Amino acid sequence: MAESTPATVTAFDQGSAEFAEWTPLLWDPMGVATVDAAPPRPGERVLDVCCGSGSSAIPAARAVGAEGLVDAVDLARALLDQGSRRTEGLPQLRFHHADASRWTPADGMPYDRVQCVFGVFLLPDMDTAAARLVDLLRPDGTFSVTTWRQGSVDDVTGPLIQALTEHTGTMFDRPPPARQAARVDTDDKLAGWLSGLGLREVDVRLVERDIPITPDSAWKFVMGSAIRSALAGLDAEVVAGIRTRYRALVASTTVLRARALVGIGARPS
Numbered sequence: 001m002a003e004s005t006p007a008t009v010t011a012f013d014q015g016s017a018e019f020a021e022w023t024p025l026l027w028d029p030m031g032v033a034t035v036d037a038a039p040p041r042p043g044e045r046v047l048d049v050c051c052g053s054g055s056s057a058i059p060a061a062r063a064v065g066a067e068g069l070v071d072a073v074d075l076a077r078a079l080l081d082q083g084s085r086r087t088e089g090l091p092q093l094r095f096h097h098a099d100a101s102r103w104t105p106a107d108g109m110p111y112d113r114v115q116c117v118f119g120v121f122l123l124p125d126m127d128t129a130a131a132r133l134v135d136l137l138r139p140d141g142t143f144s145v146t147t148w149r150q151g152s153v154d155d156v157t158g159p160l161i162q163a164l165t166e167h168t169g170t171m172f173d174r175p176p177p178a179r180q181a182a183r184v185d186t187d188d189k190l191a192g193w194l195s196g197l198g199l200r201e202v203d204v205r206l207v208e209r210d211i212p213i214t215p216d217s218a219w220k221f222v223m224g225s226a227i228r229s230a231l232a233g234l235d236a237e238v239v240a241g242i243r244t245r246y247r248a249l250v251a252s253t254t255v256l257r258a259r260a261l262v263g264i265g266a267r268p269s
Contacts, residue, residue: 008122008177009075011228012052016078018224023053023082025211026221027117030260031055033207034117034146035063037262043067044112047136049100050074050119054083054093056146060115061093068092071111073100101129103136110138117146118260121181122226134197139269143199149206149259150185156218156256157227159249163242164230177226190263199265207260214254215247221256222246 012019019027034056040046042065048057051072061070070093074080080095087093096103101123105111114133123129134143161172174182184190187204194202213221222228231239 006075007229007232008226011226012076013078015224015228016082018220019079020053020082021220022224023055026209026258027052027055029209030146030207031117032059034115034144034262035059037205038142038144038264040064040113045109046070047111047114048072049114049116049133050122051083051095052076052079054086056115056117057083057093058086058090061090064092066092070094071096071105073098073103075099101132105136111136111141112138113142113144115144118148120145121147121184122177126180130197134199134267137267139267141267143265143267145194145263147184147190147261148181149261152259153256155253156213156221156250159246160222160227160230162249163245166245167238167242172230175229187261190261194263194265198268200268202263202265204261204263207262209258211256211258212254213256215250218250218253219243219246
């Protein structure tokens, strides 16, 4: 029997157009910031987990150059297609439709760097998957994870939950990815989690980006993210009502104050 597609993957596939609109505004700058925090060297091998459309894989590929390699892995085909269209002139970057928690390099060689931007909490079992990814590194290789800082995008996600609750009469229960994200949403939590994976020289850095928004662009943000899955199974009329209420709730919010944490650690030699 074939495995069912995770709800978050379906959400990203269905929201790929909205995701693309936010890519130059948020995802690409955050991807660049992640790579800049610990740049790979020319000729190195990089694994980009939950790569989306390549926001961190592309700058990593530029850093490693033609002699290097970047394997970029995701389950959302629509985002991988977007990434493939953005990689002209980067033959060292390879997109793979695959489950990152089960990924094994075809040549069996270890990576110099494993990176995951806003994706580690989307893996079914964050701890087990991350430990396995660390095992794919060479000794002294770098593990880099970017997560949302606590409360960072609540101004645009919270109103969706409120509108959803009002229209369905059902209190929204945080899905597993949200609960996992809450475990790594402060400097101390993320540093502690990385240290718990056995990494050394752990460092956590704050990345800040303020983006002007309107009710329309805020709606596109949530519709291009994993939280879109909260609307799965609702009929079009209900979704339309939720959208109308959401727009009213975010009308006074004019800036998305995106705050991310980039955590870096090295695998012991």
